[in-house]
Amino acid sequence: MSLRAQTDALRGSIDLLILKTLSLGPMHGWGISQRIQQASEGVLELNQGSLYPALQRLEKEGLITSAWGVTENNRRARYYKITAAGRRVLGEEIESWRRFAAALEMVMRTT
């Protein structure tokens, strides 16, 4: 796999993780990273350096929106929410991810 494709795959998987997390409900940046970390039982630790640029990019692509809100203990935070387009993309991405993962799995098994 070339360097470029690898980066694309990683970037794609970050997007996938963010969209998946937000599909459960609006969340601020820290919350997203926590949720992903918890859900993967600590295996996936999202680098903040990729989290915020990714959020910005997804917002630019119209897959998520953001608005300032207040946290449970009354602090201002920027909440991200998945859009309809985001859900559609998420569906497709999950589908293709599953295919990809299954293919990988198959290759692993045969060799």
Place this chain on the structure above:
Amino acid sequence: MDEEFRLHIELETEQNLRAGMDPREARRRALLAFGGVERHKEEMRDGCGARWLEDLARDLRHAARGLARTPGFTLVAVLTIAVGVGATTVVYGLVNAILLEPLAVPAAERLFALDELRWGAVWQGIEGRGVPYARYVRYREATEGVFTGLAAHRRTMFSLRARGETMAARGVMTSGNYFAVLGLQPEAGSFYTEDDEPSAVIAYHLWRDRFGSDPDVLGSVVHIDGQPFTIVGVAPRAFTGTLHGLPADVWVPVVAARRASGLESMAAWLAMFGRLRPGVEPRAASAFVDGTAKQIPPDEPQTRVRGARLEPLSGMARGGSRDEARTGLTLLFGTALLVLLIASANIAGMLIARGVARRREIGIRLAIGAGRGRLVRQLMTEHALLALIGGAGGVVLAALGARAISASPLLGPQELVLDLGLDLRVLGFALAVTVATSLLSGLYPALQAARPALVPALKDAGPADARARSLFVAGQLAMAVVLLVLAGNFVRAFQRTLALDLGYDPHGIVIATTDLGPLGYDDVRGRAFYERLVERVRAIPGVTAVALAGAPLLGGGALINDVRAAGGDEARHEWGVLQNHVDPEFFATLRLPLVAGRGFTEADRDGAPHVAIVNQTLARRLWPEEDPLGKVIHTYGGEAVVVGVVRDGRYSLRYGAPGPFAFFPFAQRYSGSMTLHVRHDDGTHVGTLIRRIREEVEALDPNVAVQRAEPLSAPVTQMLGPMEFATGLLGLFGAIGIALAGVGVYGVLAFQVARRSREFGIRIALGAPPRAVVRHVVSRWTVLAGISAAAGIALGLVASRLLERALHIHGLGAFEPATFAGVAAVLAAVGVAASYAPVRRAVRVDPVEVMRVE
């Protein structure tokens, strides 16, 4: 962004606290986990596209610092750009004022001149071919379908008498619809509308300067060529006629003007222009008028009309003078562009050298991960900053140059008034030139400098730089040589014109032209007037001799007509011979030497046998083997006997060798317009003399204006003016070009010597004599310079040949060994001057020191 990050870190910290860490450790961990705040911010800004702005600001700061660090380089580069931009901008300003400036009328692009193409017509003045009034009226009726109106006009000189003073006014006779077709609104009063009404419109500048902007002038009566006209309006301030640089003072309806003069037939030769109807295509209209022209029967039996065509009505005079102005300006513009190219090549060379000098710095930046595009952009920013400063300097230079040109009498006839202000278009041009220069000269060096070959970059300059610089400099040299050759040829042609043997003595003579024709004088009264005028002028102190002629001697003659030897065959027929009619004093006053026979005398009067004096060329052509004296010629006005032969002289400065010429006695050939030729002694002030002549004319008839009063040699000055201007400018450009090229050569040699100083050091250490080192430095250069010079000389010669034909400057394209020797000498001198310092440095390389450097 900050707030979002802060929250993230705070929440992380709290979580760590809950996990049991002490507060400081909790925060430290949170910060560590988050990473560099600034870097995240930057990455996010990348995402929203603000980065380029920030980069630009940083690049500018960096560039300014870089330039300030090398003031010598900066100064030379800025000056070089300023000179290049300034030269092109100044010439573009001329082009703009003369060729591009649109007429100050609404929708000028819909105005088209209608030119009738005919055989057998004489070229009529600077506004193109014309047609008689009656023919214009037929055109006007026939073209109603394509034009909202077809107007006619003709420039002329009027005697304008107003408030007790007579002045020669630059007039325009026009059709009644002239102002309506132009689409103008009067500044004050109204415009006339009929072809035949005794009304006049005056120019704004005349109203302001002569009438003090007095509104009461409207409705007042002035005398134009002795006839009363009522001033009905003032033209808009911006409108001074349809020719740039040749403003008009007064407009009058053509029929009324000609009726006043009693010369209906002279109403001929009106130029026409029309405004296209909305939706009419110029090409279709042109085809239509072409067809129309062939349907209108010719006004004279000997004329054949070939058709007609439309041409955009611009402020340029049409015909030969326009083509010459266009060619001349194109030439100047081309040479200015050459200067700019040379300057750009210089800048490029300097930038390559600078890039090499900074190669280590750039190499390090590449090595630690700077993008190549980023580096190119940064280098280009630095260069753009340089170019902008230089461009601003160029605009200042151009403004100074424009002022100098406006103030100089060199541009052309004295009545030429040009506005050379730096308008938006000129400034825009300067900016475009600056940007182009910047791209042209900066891109290659920037790409070259940011080449990602890290290892050699960290070590030394590659041979590619040296090659590129050599090519730049070779091109520069060739261009500079083209400039030098052109300038040299112009100087030679100019000298030749100055040293021109006119065949007579033009100095110490003042001429003054008056025209009685429009004032209703017949020939008897006219002759009496001129007889008395000559007497009065002769009595003015300081005047030594006075003579009369139908046209100024240098004006090319009063008439052109065929001359045929009586009884001769077809071969003894000269077409289009220039002719002038003069009084008996003429040859003595002008010191025109007769080589055979006699001059005119008082006995050659009306009723006596008609006589003529021919010049040597005409005599030789008509009677190659025989004595011309006593021979009879046929020409305008009938037969005449040749009584004398005058030495060949130049009566027109335009063309090469003097052509055939014939003189006739004023007493036997009358015209209302005559020119006094007044010889004065050395102590007489020309201005005073001209004023005294005006007074004498006014004393005889206050309605007669002196139309043209100047030294006889003025046409020489006038013709030489533009030539001197072009020569001066070319010389200046040539000097700048070769100086820039010299700097370029110096740069390359200095660069090479610096690059190879180790090698030279080794050579010297091994015992190479200084001569060998010198040869090493310059040998390749001498060859390259030789090739460039040869190419430049060839190109310059070709250009001169083409220009000789286009500009009618005799001998411009001649191959003059002196010129080329001069060019070679200048080139050699520049080469020696440019290579002296680098060569000396090469010879003085201290081997020990060089070895120690690394």
